[in-house]
Amino acid sequence: MAHSLTLPSWCRAAAATPARTARLMDLAGATDAALMQAAAAGDRTAFAELVGRHGERALRLALRVLGDSPGARDEAEDVAQEAFLRAWQAAAGFDPERARFTTWLHRIVLNLAIDRARRRATAGPALGPEVLAEWPDPAPGPEEQAATAERAATLHAALATLPAKHRAAIALAYEDGLSGAEAAAALDVSERALEGLLRRARQALRALLEGKP
Secondary structure (H helix, E strand, C coil): CCCCCCCCHHHHHHHCCHHHHHHHHHHCCCCHHHHHHHHHCCCHHHHHHHHHHHHHHHHHHHHHHHCCCHHHHHHHHHHHHHHHHHHHHCHHHCCCCCCCHHHHHHHHHHHHHHHHHHHCCCCCCCCCHHHCCCCCCCCCCHHHHHHHHHHHHHHHHHHHCCCHHHHHHHHHHHHCCCCHHHHHHHHCCCHHHHHHHHHHHHHHHHHHHCCCC
């Protein structure tokens, strides 16, 4: 079951006025790199277009790292807001020759979310079970629904035990469907290190789900 995330008011308000709405229509076909170049020159409306394009993904990615409890949802919105604020402040330093905007933004979101997760005194809620599998949807019977719920709860609990960086790697590789190079760049690690993160995460999940110590 996929999360249905609504962009917070700080995202929606960016294009609230009629003038900005018209300007956003003009910017709809611009590339991310061109929008960042305009943002670097102080064009807030161009940056609002970037927020509209990528705000929900930033929220979703932060939520995958932080968990899916109501408290974590609020934290994820804080992380996404902070990530876009930092992106706006650093717009002049963005180099499209070195990284795609989405990869650059993912890295900011992940760093903020992982730092916040590590500061928690206790482990946060798990990632949603849809990270690793898509559960049957079309009108399952009561027994199938019960079995699906049990599998989801088991996986939910197992995912909660993973380190934040492992959860981030799983989210990027299995949910966002990024290539190995893109996921590694977002996490600021080598592709070999990403493979190691995913391998250890899968091994840990397998051991937990099989009841091994």
